[in-house]
Amino acid sequence: MKLLMESLVLLCKQSEERVHFGRRISFFHGEMSTGKSTIAELIDYCLGGSLQKTPAIQSELVGVQLQAVIRDTALLIERNPNTTTSVEVSWERDGEAGRENLPLAAGEVPIVGDEIYNYSDFLLRTLGMPVLKVRKRKDDPESALQRLSFRDFYKFCYLDQPDLDSSFFLLDQPIRQEKSKDVLRYVLGFHSDRLNELQAELSETRQEQRTMREAARQIDEFLHRYGFASKATIEAEIDKLNDEEEKLDHEIENQGSDDLPASTVAEEDQALIGGLSDAIASKTAAIADIEQRLKEQESLIAEFLAMKFKIARSSTASELLKGAAFHACPACGTEVSRKSDAAHCVLCKSDLAEAPGGFESDSAVMERDLSDRIDDLKRSVQRLKRSHDRQNEELGGLTTRRADAQRRVDAARRQVESEYMKRARRLESRRGEIRERRRLLVRIMGMPGEVEAKMKEADALSTRISELERNIQTEQGRFDAGRKNVDALEKNFHALLRAIHFPEIKADDKVFLNQRTWFPYVHPKGNESLAWTYSDAGSGGKMVLFKICFALALHQTAAQRHLPLPRFIVIDSPMKNITPDINPEIFRNFYTELYRLLDNELKSWQCIMIDQTFFEPPETLDDHLERRLTQNEPDHPPLIRYYHGH
CATH class of the missing domain: 3.40.50.300 (P-loop containing nucleotide triphosphate hydrolases)
Structure with missing residues (x-):
């Protein structure tokens, strides 16, 4: 020490x-x-x-x-x-x-x-x-x-x-x-080692006894809560479940299929779905045709607008260069030949008889004609867009009607189940519940006996606890x-x-x-x-x-x-x-x-x-x-x- x-x-x-x-x-x-x-x-x-x-x-x-x-x-x-x-x-x-x-x-x-x-x-x-x-x-x-x-x-x-x-x-x-x-x-x-050992054993024995009694009490409460107070009660319920399962087996084996009800699928809705599908396909094709025409006319309007700008620029250039005498080429600076037969252009040598002449007198007419064509095309595009919107709206309505009809058909199909299948599933479900319940009862059948055994074992520990308490008193007396x-x-x-x-x-x-x-x-x-x-x-x-x-x-x-x-x-x-x-x-x-x-x-x-x-x-x-x-x-x-x- x-x-x-x-x-x-x-x-x-x-x-x-x-x-x-x-x-x-x-x-x-x-x-x-x-x-x-x-x-x-x-x-x-x-x-x-x-x-x-x-x-x-x-x-x-x-x-x-x-x-x-x-x-x-x-x-x-x-x-x-x-x-x-x-x-x-x-x-x-x-x-x-x-x-x-x-x-x-x-x-x-x-x-x-x-x-x-x-x-x-x-x-x-x-x-x-x-x-x-x-x-x-x-x-x-x-x-x-x-x-x-x-x-x-x-x-x-x-x-x-x-x-x-x-x-x-x-x-x-x-x-x-x-x-x-x-x-x-x-x-x-x-305090002695012997007393320490006795007190430790006494504490462990009391804890073991408390654990046994608590486990027995909880098992007993569980059994009484669900009506399993005794082994005889559990066996009686198992017999009832066996009788019920035997009747269910007989009923399942003898169940026939002669009374199957006829199909109740909504045929009108099925036919309606076919017609609506055709209409939707037609509308879809029409919408595609309109979209193609819209694309072509919008492209034509763009070309006419470009032509207008081209005519306007050509007329302006002709007006500015009218009567001009060129001594050199404006592009490369090469001196222009003075020799000319008056039948060809001094610059490009083109045949004057076939040249358009800079759109002198016809340019205004061409511009007005192009403007009229552009206006006609715009009105046509507007009509096509209105038709496109109307066709899309009608297509949406057709799609909604077909979806509603399809839901009704699906619901009818889900509801169309034979009484035979319903009854068979119900019988099988009940038989499964019976078997699961019986397995549970078999497992807990021994619990009432376990409760009694644990209580007896806990009571037996009381003898050991009394013996330990006497030994502790004896040890303390020494x-x-x-x-x-x-x-x-x-x-x-x-x-x-x-x-x-x-x-x-x-x-x-x-x-x-x-x-x-x-x-x-x-x-x-x-x-x-x-x-x-x-x-x-x-x-x-x-x-x-x-x-x-x-x-x-x-x-x-x-x-x-x-x-x-x-x-x-x-x-x-x-x-x-x-x-x-x-x-x-x-x-x-x-x-x-x-x-x-x-x-x-x-x-x-x-x-x-x-x-x-x-x-x-x-x-x-x-x-x-x-x-x-x-x-x-x-x-x-x-x-x-x-x-x-x-």
Whole structure:
């Protein structure tokens, strides 16, 4: 159960800070804001706690490593502030080494071996402790089981500064107190492996019984809802279905086709569809002919318009060039010959008798004739377009009438189905329903018997549950050693309070540990009516001493009676709310008693102490380490030597 911490390494942005620990005691003291409490917080962080993000840690820390030894296993525990769900653990023992990224939360599948599901399981198994399961709610015998983690034990080994005067090991916090109680029960001998196994088996047996009864209840409700209360009822319905199916088979076999009704297809609509199809084809052809004629006449209009422009341009040129004498060709500049026989053109040498003469007198007539032809063609195009629109409209009407007639024909065809086919399908459908119903009944015929069998099996488990409850009571009755451990803890706690001169604690006072709440009470002169406890201590300083003395008494009892508790203790600021110069007697007495314990009963324990003022251990307490932390003394630097921000 001994976890020996050797060193803590802070990987910072500008340096690597190493903190060494003594095998017996390590005392860190000095000024405020130098990182004393951070040492304990980083140990807690490496052992599965959350990171306390002080300004220095938040701005400078890159990673942290804890080197420790558990029995014959050397551990290197590494955590990164950016990773909050797992811990990197490397280990070495007997020449074998391993490394795993262990999750903080347990999953469904073991990570290492068959029992280790998370980091806590790894630490517990390495310490030689079993992975414990306890009932979540102690007053509910049917409550589910939950695991005790390393962190549940660690709260009795690490007394952190913020909770020293505000919480008594979480026993005063309703939601979290049960696990603290479970740890004390286990450590003090009120929990055994046999009891754990019996409680686990009892929980599983009760769950199995609940499952059986719930399954039987649901099956029974289903059967009653659909009228299947008993096997006889189901068999009677199957017989009725068999009789009905036999009658249906006979009716289907003897069904004839002599009474088939005649066809009722609408012949008039069919004939109408043929006529409409012919009309639609005729209309389509007529529309195509009209479109062809429209295309031809529009093309002719375009040609006549082009001819008009050509005549107009020719007449204009003739008028302009009339009587002109050419000395050179206007196209190429060649000199025109003067020789001419007056029968041919001076330029093109064409026969003047056959030349049109530039449309001198007929051009106007030709233009008027072309205009008249164009107008006639436009009127013809308009008539064709009107005819085209009319034909398209008539075609649309014919198409609509044919579609309506086709729908009527299709509807009539769908309705024309013989009574024979209808009746045959109806009979086949009913026969299929009967067969499906019968298959269902055959499948569920055994359910009423299954309900009865499950209820009998569940009742049989009641005998096993009663037997387990008796065994648990018997096992709990064997806790004589646990009661002796409690007596020893009460005596050690009272002796410690007396040794440090705790105010108002007298020799004839009694200490009583309530085994229901697990709070220690002080009975002044044995008077139970005047009992007081941690929350009644009054000042914050007394609450701090009360809690620390109880933890030391628990560790002392564990050492004396060989109880399963990790053999180290970390105390951060035992003199919180206590001023050493004003209360020098309490200061001296506390450390004197602490060193006495470490030199005697707690000789195999490792203690890490953090306080503002150093108290020198005796020479007999060898292998101890002391470090002073200051802001400005180079020989006593702060935890992060280059950081002076806060």
